[in-house]
Amino acid sequence: MIKSPSKRRQLSDRNIILLFILPTMIILVLMNIYPLFYSLYLSFTDYSVISSVAPKWVGFQNYQTILSDTRFWKHFAITGQYTIITVALQMLIGFGLALLIKEKFWGSGIITTLILVPMMLSPVVVGLFWRLMYHPSYGIVNYLIGFRNINTAPEWLGSPTLALWAIIIVDVWMWSPFVMLLSLAGLSAIPDYLYEAAAIDRAGSWFIFRRITLPQVMPLLLIAVLFRTIEALKQFDLVMGITGGGPGDATETVSVRLYREAFQGQFDTGLSSALAYIVLIVIIAISNLYIRQLNKVREG
């Protein structure tokens, strides 16, 4: 007779699979799926977490309030402007750095590491020390760009137009390395033989860049654009660290406004849920456009 296997080994493959998957599934449902649908429900209600009144169904009223209020539109405009400028600058600088770093030169390893440092810092810390650096009287930024006289020097965080640029500069400083990293991965994945074939085909360097390098890294560049766009649309921590949305509401991005609605003043949970859903829909729509473009580049 065949000896029956020990008790521990009687666990079937199926059960082992469940054992590994179930904890993740439970956490996912509790932490993501449930809040997702619950907040969707809340966005159609009048509700505040700090009141003891139960949510009251109001239909699309929260959405209507948001979309008909010009102040909300201003937050969207600021966020859009911020997104377009930061992503464009990050792509240019990040890809440019990647093109330089790709050529191995003495010390390129250490320089790459140094360039990557900002990306590894916490955004709140970055926000706080840049706030110090932007300070009109003892900040180093004005000193470095040549404004030694406090009275004529620009007040970075005090002026409504400069304040947004101040955040843009920090975001570009912090996240261009990320674009560089993705671009480097793309550039080093281009096989040498393509450049050899192009040399044989008597292509000039600009022609090679335009017809071979650029299209070959394009998928990764688009992924970088996608990541950075989503991040920029959600921008919150840097703004809070540097300007807190000010002066006035000049740098108040949608996420900052969302935070104010949800966790300050009235704690308007219903309205803020609706705002969060609007942001989500915008992000999904834009991501879809990018992904469609990406597939087009891949398949031709």
Place this chain on the structure above:
Amino acid sequence: MATIELKQVEKRFGEAYAVKPMDMTINNGDFVVLLGPSGCGKTTTLRMISGLESVSSGIINFNDKDVTWLHPSERDIAFVFQFFALYSHMTCRENIAFPLRASGEEGAEIDRKVKRVAEMLRIEHLLKSRPGGLSGGDQQRVALARALVRKPAAFLMDEPLGALDAEFRETMRAEIKRLHLEQNATTVYVTHDQIEAMAMGDKIVVMSAAEIQQAGTPLEVYYDPANLFVARFIGSPGMNLVEGSYSEGKIKLGDANIYCVPQDWRASLDTTIGTGEVVVGFRPEAVQFSAQGQLGSSVYANDLHGSYSMLHLELIKDNIVNARADRRDRHQMGDSIKFDIDPEQVRFFDPKTEKALQKVAL
């Protein structure tokens, strides 16, 4: 059009030679095949000619002009890569048009030339697709089209038919040969397939171990191999090589056989070998069966090759030679069989230097 000349060209990777110093002249309009086993330095040689690889030392001339340190784009060559090297993000049409675009030709002119070369290689139906999804054979044809769309001074091809299946390879072989005859462009063609080399080359350069073993016409390398390597490498199967001891016009092969050296070879063997070991070489088709033959052997195996059969004969114990026989002859395994070697086709090699002996004019 170009005459290509290599003078003491060599390539080292670290300490190891990929190509030992070599001299080679490829005349204008020639179709030269670089032939040799894998790893012998064929690709490296071709890449040095193209400029994709720098030489470690030596000089390369195109039409007497020193191009040793010129960039590939300044040499006016086309290169067909072993693994195609097609631009994966472009359609086949764009791939083929690339060399024309790069040199700034007109749109209409480009279309006309792409159409012509696509017709020639029968790939019109592929023009709109990207190379990634195509079979190896189709990719290779696109790669050929990209090389042929221009009229370069020289074509360099690195095993261009390696990826094709046998049937299509024969068609393409004829195609490339015909294109060469039409355009009459200098071509250097790399292959490890000696049948391909024999079929295509005006001249064959046999390489082994980073060195040129012999350069000559297909007939020369086939009938008069310069050394034992070439004798073995060319032909399928290669030349029969049997070692024996020579003395006074006779070679003792094993215990049972004595071979009488043809009169016109005696002087050569007497002077170079004197008395001692010598290798007798003969092609399977040089075997002449006859009841009075001076060499006795027994049939070891018999392969039928369609129009003829290839007999494997045990001439000396454990030394099998191949002989071409009439298809209709019946031979049983173990049958004794006698034969002679066509005196016109017998060759002799010195086993110490491995070099072929030369007939001395009497």
